[in-house]
Amino acid sequence: TQLLEQSPQFLSIQEGENLTVYCNSSSVFSSLQWYRQEPGEGPVLLVTVVTGGEVKKLKRLTFQFGDARKDSSLHITAAQPGDTGLYLCAGALYNFNKFYFGSGTKLNVKP
Amino acid sequence: DVKVTQSSRYLVKRTGEKVFLECVQDMDHENMFWYRQDPGLGLRLIYFSYDVKMKEKGDIPEGYSVSREKKERFSLILESASTNQTSMYLCASTLGGGGTDTQYFGPGTRLTVL
Numbered sequence: 001t002q003l004l005e006q007s008p009q010f011l012s013i014q015e016g017e018n019l020t021v022y023c024n025s026s027s028v029f030s031s032l033q034w035y036r037q038e039p040g041e042g043p044v045l046l047v048t049v050v051t052g053g054e055v056k057k058l059k060r061l062t063f064q065f066g067d068a069r070k071d072s073s074l075h076i077t078a079a080q081p082g083d084t085g086l087y088l089c090a091g092a093l094y095n096f097n098k099f100y101f102g103s104g105t106k107l108n109v110k111p
Numbered sequence: 112d113v114k115v116t117q118s119s120r121y122l123v124k125r126t127g128e129k130v131f132l133e134c135v136q137d138m139d140h141e142n143m144f145w146y147r148q149d150p151g152l153g154l155r156l157i158y159f160s161y162d163v164k165m166k167e168k169g170d171i172p173e174g175y176s177v178s179r180e181k182k183e184r185f186s187l188i189l190e191s192a193s194t195n196q197t198s199m200y201l202c203a204s205t206l207g208g209g210g211t212d213t214q215y216f217g218p219g220t221r222l223t224v225l
Contacts, residue, residue: 042218
């Protein structure tokens with residue numbers, strides 16, 4: 001059982017649609033990160049959220065950290081084919097010594 | 112920009128062989144990590160290191176060992192490769208030891224054990 005559960009596992013949508021990816025846990029995290037990984041490459045950091053209730057926007061991407069610091073979401077508005085990739089959430093507990101990763105959401109945006 | 116390089120993009124080995132995966136970072140980062148990535152399982156931590164010659168076990172260390180003789184280099188060793196170690200292996204580094212640090216990843220090594 002993974003500490004961070006991501007859903008959905010797969011998402012295939014048309015260009016222009018909106019989508020939300022969820023990252024949930026029963027544990028409280030001090031911070032949570034979202035990464036995107038393209039085929040043949042390593043993950044690249046999109047954002048780090050550290051405050052409960054925090055909302056961060058990165059162009060068409062909106063990230064939210066839950067009030068209780070147990071969950072996070074990534075919302076993409078008007079998805080584009082360039083958004084295609086694997087999205088991973090990663091959390092750090094308060095007694096940090098390592099990061100915990102979710103299982104990932106594979107997004108495919110069709111033109 | 113931080114650059115993390117891995118010695119091979121693709122590797123094919125036979126069962127029982129000793130396998131070395133090398134990772135080098137060029138930004139004087141303190142911490143380095145080895146993960147394996149399998150479909151539907153995300154990234155699982157094998158070993159990590161917070162300093163030269165220091166190492167700590169991650170979640171799945173069995174069958175693996177590591178070496179960090181120099182700050183910039185972190186090696187993953189499969190003592191006797193087995194087919195269940197066929198996977199994508201990712202190396203990462205962070206500047207400090209905090210949970211908000213950015214992890215910089217290498218491009219990965221796809222290892223196939225026959």
